[in-house]
Amino acid sequence: MTESANPERVLLHYLDQESDLCDIENYVADGGYATARRVLGDMSPGDVIDTVKESGLRGRGGAGFPTGMKWGFVARDTGKPVYLLCNADESEPGTFKDRLLIENDPHQLIEGMILSAYAIGSEKAFIYIRGEFRKGYDILCRAVEAARAQGFLGEKIFATEHAVDIVVHLGAGAYICGEETGLIESLEGKRAHPRIKPPFPAVQGLFGCPTIVNNVETLACVRHVMEKGPAWFKGIGPERSPGPKLFCVSGHVNKPGVFELPMGTSLRELIEVHAGGVANGRALKAVIPGGSSVPILSADEVDLAMDFDSVAAAGSMLGSAGVIVMDEDTDMVATLRTIAHFYHHESCGQCTPCREGTGWLETILLRLESGEGTEGDIETLYSVAGGMMGTTICALSDAAAMPVRSFLDKFRDDFLGSLAAVEG
Amino acid sequence: MPRVTFNGIDVEVEAGSNLIDAAEAAGHEIPHYCYHPGLSVAGNCRMCLVEIKALSDKQDKPLPKLQIACNTVVQDGMIAESNNDRVAEAGRSVLEFLLINHPIDCPICDQAGECKLQEYYMEYGGYESRVDLDEKVLKAKATPIGPDVMLDQERCILCTRCVRFLDEVTGTHELTINERGDHTLLSLTEGAVLDNPYATNVVDICPVGALTSRKFRFQSRVWYLSSDDTICPGCATGCSIEVHSRGSEIFRVKPRNNPEVNGYWMCDYGRRVPSLLQGGERLSAHLKREQGRFLTRPVRTAVQYAASLLKDAGPVAVIVSPELSQEEAELLKQVAGLLGGEGCLVFRCEKPAFDDDELLISADRFPNQQGLQVLGMRSADGPPLDCSLAIVAGCDPAAAGPQWTDWLEGLDGLLVLDSHKTVTAAYADCLLAIATHFESGGTFINKDGLRQSFEAAISPPGDAVEGRVVLGWLVEELGSVAGVSASTTALESRLASA
Numbered sequence: 001m002t003e004s005a006n007p008e009r010v011l012l013h014y015l016d017q018e019s020d021l022c023d024i025e026n027y028v029a030d031g032g033y034a035t036a037r038r039v040l041g042d043m044s045p046g047d048v049i050d051t052v053k054e055s056g057l058r059g060r061g062g063a064g065f066p067t068g069m070k071w072g073f074v075a076r077d078t079g080k081p082v083y084l085l086c087n088a089d090e091s092e093p094g095t096f097k098d099r100l101l102i103e104n105d106p107h108q109l110i111e112g113m114i115l116s117a118y119a120i121g122s123e124k125a126f127i128y129i130r131g132e133f134r135k136g137y138d139i140l141c142r143a144v145e146a147a148r149a150q151g152f153l154g155e156k157i158f159a160t161e162h163a164v165d166i167v168v169h170l171g172a173g174a175y176i177c178g179e180e181t182g183l184i185e186s187l188e189g190k191r192a193h194p195r196i197k198p199p200f201p202a203v204q205g206l207f208g209c210p211t212i213v214n215n216v217e218t219l220a221c222v223r224h225v226m227e228k229g230p231a232w233f234k235g236i237g238p239e240r241s242p243g244p245k246l247f248c249v250s251g252h253v254n255k256p257g258v259f260e261l262p263m264g265t266s267l268r269e270l271i272e273v274h275a276g277g278v279a280n281g282r283a284l285k286a287v288i289p290g291g292s293s294v295p296i297l298s299a300d301e302v303d304l305a306m307d308f309d310s311v312a313a314a315g316s317m318l319g320s321a322g323v324i325v326m327d328e329d330t331d332m333v334a335t336l337r338t339i340a341h342f343y344h345h346e347s348c349g350q351c352t353p354c355r356e357g358t359g360w361l362e363t364i365l366l367r368l369e370s371g372e373g374t375e376g377d378i379e380t381l382y383s384v385a386g387g388m389m390g391t392t393i394c395a396l397s398d399a400a401a402m403p404v405r406s407f408l409d410k411f412r413d414d415f416l417g418s419l420a421a422v423e424g
Numbered sequence: 425m426p427r428v429t430f431n432g433i434d435v436e437v438e439a440g441s442n443l444i445d446a447a448e449a450a451g452h453e454i455p456h457y458c459y460h461p462g463l464s465v466a467g468n469c470r471m472c473l474v475e476i477k478a479l480s481d482k483q484d485k486p487l488p489k490l491q492i493a494c495n496t497v498v499q500d501g502m503i504a505e506s507n508n509d510r511v512a513e514a515g516r517s518v519l520e521f522l523l524i525n526h527p528i529d530c531p532i533c534d535q536a537g538e539c540k541l542q543e544y545y546m547e548y549g550g551y552e553s554r555v556d557l558d559e560k561v562l563k564a565k566a567t568p569i570g571p572d573v574m575l576d577q578e579r580c581i582l583c584t585r586c587v588r589f590l591d592e593v594t595g596t597h598e599l600t601i602n603e604r605g606d607h608t609l610l611s612l613t614e615g616a617v618l619d620n621p622y623a624t625n626v627v628d629i630c631p632v633g634a635l636t637s638r639k640f641r642f643q644s645r646v647w648y649l650s651s652d653d654t655i656c657p658g659c660a661t662g663c664s665i666e667v668h669s670r671g672s673e674i675f676r677v678k679p680r681n682n683p684e685v686n687g688y689w690m691c692d693y694g695r696r697v698p699s700l701l702q703g704g705e706r707l708s709a710h711l712k713r714e715q716g717r718f719l720t721r722p723v724r725t726a727v728q729y730a731a732s733l734l735k736d737a738g739p740v741a742v743i744v745s746p747e748l749s750q751e752e753a754e755l756l757k758q759v760a761g762l763l764g765g766e767g768c769l770v771f772r773c774e775k776p777a778f779d780d781d782e783l784l785i786s787a788d789r790f791p792n793q794q795g796l797q798v799l800g801m802r803s804a805d806g807p808p809l810d811c812s813l814a815i816v817a818g819c820d821p822a823a824a825g826p827q828w829t830d831w832l833e834g835l836d837g838l839l840v841l842d843s844h845k846t847v848t849a850a851y852a853d854c855l856l857a858i859a860t861h862f863e864s865g866g867t868f869i870n871k872d873g874l875r876q877s878f879e880a881a882i883s884p885p886g887d888a889v890e891g892r893v894v895l896g897w898l899v900e901e902l903g904s905v906a907g908v909s910a911s912t913t914a915l916e917s918r919l920a921s922a
Contacts, residue, residue: 174604191601193601196465196466196467196492196495198495344605344606345604345605346604346605347604347605347606348604348605349582349601349603349604349605349606349607349608350468350582351468351469351470352468352469352470352471352518352521352522352581352582353470353517353518353521355521355582355605355606355608356521356522356524356525356606357521358605358606359525359561359605359606360521360524360555360606363555363559380554383517386517387514387517387518387520387521390488390489390490391470391473391490391514391517391518392470393467393468
C-alpha cells in the first residue's frame with residue numbers, strides 16, 4: 001500500500017508550525033489575515049461567492065452541499081440583517097476534527113468566517129460551539145477578542161467600510177443542536193426542535209432573518225480557497241468533490257487520529273497506512289465511513305475513494321468523515337445497540353417516528369443483545385427502521401435507522417447467532 | 425385561485441391554503457393530529473404525509489420523499505395523492521409509532537368516541553401489537569394542571585396543539601415540552617397553573633385523551649350526547665357554540681368555528697353559563713294568583729288572564745332583560761304599544777364583572793343589549809312610579825332592593841315572564857313559565873351589530889313555553905281587543921312552526 005501524494009497540510013498547518021497559532025501575533029506573522037485584508041479591500045462579495053463556487057467546495061458538515069450555491073440562496077434586500085452561523089456543535093460519534101481546528105488554529109476559522117460573512121453580506125456572525133467544548137470555547141473567545149483588538153472584527157475592519165463581528169455561543173449539550181435549524185432554535189434560546197422546511201434558513205433563519213449555517217471545516221476551507229485560489233482547491237482530489245479533507249479515524253486501529261488528506265483518498269489507505277492498520281494484528285470486520293449515522297461497510301468494501309460521490313455510490317455516506325474501524329472480534333449486535341442507544345437518547349422527541357422509533361429500536365436490540373431475541377425481532381427492526389426513514393422533519397430519524405438496516409443487511413449472521421435457542 | 429389535483433379530483437382552492445384544506449375541498453380527509461387551522465403549523469405528528477406528484481405547473485417532477493400536507497401550500501398545477509399504498513403504509517407506520525407507548529385506557533378514557541387515535545386505528549388496522557405491555561414507557565397519569573384541566577402524560581401524543589394555543593392565542597405559556605425522545609413530556613411551565621380564562625380550549629383541541637375536562641370527566645360517554653348549535657348567551661360577543669346534552673341535561677359546551685366572531689375558541693365562563701342558567705329553581709307551570717294563592721293554569725288560560733289583567737287598566741310599564749332574544753323583545757315592544765305607557769325599559773341584573781379583553785370576553789355581560797338598543801329601548805334608572813301595572817320579563821328587579829320591591833308591592837297588576845322562581849315572581853298576579861336561552865330559538869344582536877340566530881338545544885321543563893310563543897299569544901289576546909288579530913294569527917302560525 002502506497003500513500004497518495006500528500007501535498008502540504010493546510011487545515012492542520014498548525015502541526016507543521018512551531019509557534020502557537022492561537023496567539024494572533026503568530027498567526028499574523030505566519031501570513032494570517034492577509035487574505036481577509038486583501039479580499040475585503042479588492043473583491044466584491046459576489047466575486048467571493050463566485051470564487052467559492054468555482055472551487056467546488058462542498059460542505060464538510062456531512063451533507064456535502066456546494067457551499068457557494070448555498071450562499072447564493074440568501075434572500076437579498078429583505079431589509080433584515082443576514083447572519084452567518086458557524087456550526088461548531090460537533091457531536092456525531094466518531095467525529096473529532098472541528099475540535100482540533102478550534103483548539104489549535106482558531107484564527108483560521110475566524111478568518112474564514114470574515115471572508116464568508118463578507119460574501120453573504122452578514123455583519124454579525126455566531127459560532128455555536130458544543131457545550132462540552134469548554135476549552136475550545138475559551139480559546140475562541142480569546143481569539144475573537146484579539147481579532148477585535150486588531151481591528152479584524154467589529155466596525156470598519158481592515159480599515160475598510162465593512163463590519164463583521166462574531167459572537168461565540170456555548171451550547172448546552174444536545175446532539176440535535178448540530179442540526180442547522182435546531183441550532184438556530186437553540187441560539188434563539190429555545191428548545192432545539194428542528195424547524196419544518198420550507199422556509200429554509202437562507203430565507204428565514206435566525207430571528208426570522210436570512211441565515212447561512214456552515215461547518216467549522218468548511219469555513220476554514222474558505223480561508224484557503226480565497227488565499228490560494230479556486231484552481232488550487234479544485235486540483236486536490238476528485239473534480240466533483242475536491243479539496244483537502246480531515247478524516248477522523250477511531251476504533252480498532254493502531255494510530256487513531258485526524259488525518260488531513262486529499263478528498264478521495266482510499267479508505268484502505270486511510271486505515272492501513274495513515275491509521276497504522278487494524279490493532280493487535282486482527283482482521284478488519286467493518287468500517288463506518290462517515291460518523292455513526294451512516295450505513296456500515298464490510299471489510300471487502302474498503303477499496304473505496306473517500307469522497308462524497310464515491311461513498312454515496314457504495315451505498316453509504318462520507319458524512320462527517322468519522323471513520324470507525326471494527327476488527328473481527330467486534331460484537332455487531334452490541335455495537336448496533338450502542339448506536340441505537342445514542343439516537344434514542346438524542347432524539348429531540350418532536351416527530352412521532354423518531355421519538356417512538358428510536359426507543360423501540362433500542363428495546364429490540366437490548367433483547368437481542370441479551371440473547372432473548374427472536375427472528376421476528378429482526379424483521380421488526382427492518383420495518384421500524386423503514387418507517388423512520390424519510391418521514392420526519394430532520395435527518396436524526398434517518399441517522400438512527402440507516403445503521404440498523406445496513407448492519408442487518410451486512411451482518412445478518414451475527415444477529416441470527418444472537419437469537420434465543422428455540423426449544424423442542 | 426390555484427387549481428390542484430388531489431386523488432385525481434380537480435379542485436380550486438384559496439391561495440395560501442394547505443393540502444389538508446385542499447383535500448377537504450376534494451372530499452378527502454387527510455388524517456392529522458398536530459395540524460389545527462387556528463394555530464401555526466408544527467408538522468410534528470407526521471400523520472398527514474402525502475405524495476406530491478407535481479409541485480406546480482413549473483415543477484412537474486414527483487418529489488422523492490412524502491411531504492406533510494399541513495405544511496404544503498397549494499400551487500397552481502399541484503398534483504398530490506393520498507390514496508396509494510405508499511401513503512397508506514406511511515400512515516399505518518406513524519399510527520403504530522403513536523400507539524406503541526400509548527396506554528390502553530380507552531375503556532376509561534373520556535376521549536373514547538371522539539378520539540382521533542381510535543378512529544384512525546379502526547381505519548388503518550394494525551390490531552396486532554408488536555410491543556409487549558411491559559415495554560411501554562410509563563408516564564404520569566391523571567394530574568390536575570388547572571381548575572378545569574386534567575393531564576395524562578401517557579396519553580399525550582405530543583402534537584403541541586395545546587402549547588401552541590397557549591403561546592399563540594392566549595400568550596400565557598402555561599404548558600411546555602420537557603425531556604427528549606420517548607420520554608418527552610407535556611408539562612406545566614415552572615410555577616404555572618393552567619387557569620387562564622380560555623384554558624379549557626386545550627381540552628377541545630387535544631386530539632386524544634391527554635387533556636380532559638375535570639368537570640366533564642366520567643359524566644357521560646360522548647356517544648350518548650346529542651349536539652346542537654347555538655350562540656353563547658354569556659356576553660355581548662355571542663360566540664358560536666355547540667351544546668352537548670342528554671335529555672334535558674347539558675353536559676358540556678364547545679366552541680363552534682365562526683370566523684366572524686370567535687374563530688375556534690370560547691372562554692371558560694361561557695362553558696359555565698349552562699349550569700348557571702339551567703340551575704336554580706325553575707318555573708315549570710303557569711300560575712294565576714287568586715286570593716293570595718298561586719293556582720296552576722293551562723298556558724292559554726294563563727295568557728288570557730294576563731291580558732285581562734292588563735288591558736284598559738292604565739299605563740303599563742314593561743321591564744325587559746337584555747338576555748331576551750330579539751324576537752321576545754320585539755313582541756314585548758308590541759305589547760307595550762298595545763297597552764300604552766312608557767314603552768320598554770331595560771333592566772340589567774347583577775352579573776360577575778369582566779373587563780373587555782383582546783380575545784373574546786366583553787365587558788357587556790348581556791347577549792342582546794345591542795338588540796334592545798336597535799328597538800329604541802332605554803334603561804330603567806329606577807321603577808317607573810307613574811305606572812301602576814307592569815310586565816317584568818326575564819329579569820328580577822325585586823332583587824335590586826327596596827326601591828323596587830316597594831314599587832312592585834304597590835302595583836295593581838303584575839305579569840311576570842320568567843324561567844326561574846325569581847324574587848320578583850313572588851309579587852306577580854300572573855306568572856308565565858318560559859324557556860331559558862338553551863331551550864329557545866331566536867336571534868341575538870352582538871356587540872358589533874351582527875345578527876345571529878339560534879335554535880333550541882333542549883326542551884323546557886313541564887309546561888314552560890318559549891317566550892316568543894307565549895308573547896305571540898299575549899299580543900293576540902291584547903290585539904284582538906284592539907283589532908289586530910289577523911296579523912298576530914299569522915305570527916302565531918310562524919312561531920308555532922318554528
